[in-house]
Amino acid sequence: MSTFEIQESIREINLSYLILAQRILREDRAIGMFRLGLSAEVADLLMSLSLPQVVKLASSDQLLCAFRFNDHMLLSALTQPPKHADIASTHAAVLLAGQPVKLLI
Amino acid sequence: MNLIAKKSLTEEAQEVFRAVALIELGARMQVLESELTLSRERLIRLYREVRGVSPPKGMLPFSADWYMPWLSNIHASLFFNTYLFLKNEASCSHLDALTKGYRLYLEHCTRNDAEPVLDLTRAWTLVRFFEAEMLQLTPCCRCTGKFVAHKHDLQHGVVCGACQPPSRAGKTRKAAARAAVQAFASVTDENVIDPAAPPISAEAA
Numbered sequence: 001m002s003t004f005e006i007q008e009s010i011r012e013i014n015l016s017y018l019i020l021a022q023r024i025l026r027e028d029r030a031i032g033m034f035r036l037g038l039s040a041e042v043a044d045l046l047m048s049l050s051l052p053q054v055v056k057l058a059s060s061d062q063l064l065c066a067f068r069f070n071d072h073m074l075l076s077a078l079t080q081p082p083k084h085a086d087i088a089s090t091h092a093a094v095l096l097a098g099q100p101v102k103l104l105i
Numbered sequence: 106m107n108l109i110a111k112k113s114l115t116e117e118a119q120e121v122f123r124a125v126a127l128i129e130l131g132a133r134m135q136v137l138e139s140e141l142t143l144s145r146e147r148l149i150r151l152y153r154e155v156r157g158v159s160p161p162k163g164m165l166p167f168s169a170d171w172y173m174p175w176l177s178n179i180h181a182s183l184f185f186n187t188y189l190f191l192k193n194e195a196s197c198s199h200l201d202a203l204t205k206g207y208r209l210y211l212e213h214c215t216r217n218d219a220e221p222v223l224d225l226t227r228a229w230t231l232v233r234f235f236e237a238e239m240l241q242l243t244p245c246c247r248c249t250g251k252f253v254a255h256k257h258d259l260q261h262g263v264v265c266g267a268c269q270p271p272s273r274a275g276k277t278r279k280a281a282a283r284a285a286v287q288a289f290a291s292v293t294d295e296n297v298i299d300p301a302a303p304p305i306s307a308e309a310a
Binding site for chain 2 (some may be wrong): 028029030031033034039040084086087089090091093094095097098101
């Protein structure tokens with residue numbers, strides 16, 4: 001993969017992330033914040049961005065959205081014993097819902 | 106200074122919408138009466154209109170122990186973490202956090218084919234138990250997730266039910282019935298003659 005392709009992919013992810021975030025936040029601010037794991041300040045800022053601003057912000061060389069699990073949590077959520085695989089997703093949801101929002105920004 | 110007399114028409118209409126939302130999610134009369142300012146008669150009429158039946162009578166579940174077995178504990182913890190996020194981070198009112206949090210919980214259950222173990226009334230009593238300081242959130246020492254536990258229970262070295270499910274976990278009567286049905290289906294696929302078949306063919310003849 002060339003550097004140019006990588007940059008293009010990152011730009012695409014950034015743009016889709018920002019547009020999706022704006023859409024779900026405008027639909028319902030509280031539920032959007034929950035789904036994205038954003039603090040009120042960042043949510044309000046994202047909602048207020050105009051389309052040119054979004055495009056400009058998205059065209060950076062680095063990814064704008066972050067990984068929401070830290071290693072420790074991810075490992076324990078994913079290393080469920082196979083016979084209880086059906087609660088693995090609920091377990092991950094509990095961990096995500098209980099994440100302090102300050103870690104994410 | 107009567108609050109009910111001062112209530113404007115728009116406020117009342119909003120109350121009606123809130124009541125309808127709660128009834129649709131499965132709220133009992135006691136939940137509606139303590140959360141809303143509408144009169145009991147109007148709430149009963151609304152309940153009949155929305156559900157088509159009279160509201161169920163009887164007492165609400167009152168035991169905090171219900172939230173302790175592993176599956177109900179995981180579901181209750183998911184709902185309560187969601188509720189806390191909506192209330193503290195998104196600054197929702199108690200009622201908004203309850204309805205939105207419960208909708209998000211139901212959504213999670215339908216997406217993952219899980220039975221919604223926690224009904225709205227249980228979710229509401231859970232919040233009440235936390236307000237009355239009968240319950241607390243205890244961090245699991247393995248996954249760092251916060252789980253519902255009794256107040257004054259041990260806080261350190263606790264492993265949650267999701268990290269370490271009890272050995273009997275998931276072996277319910279329903280799961281056994283499902284397994285039996287699957288076993289039966291696999292047997293009939295192999296065309297093994299069932300002992301229950303002859304009487305039916307005799308009847309047909």
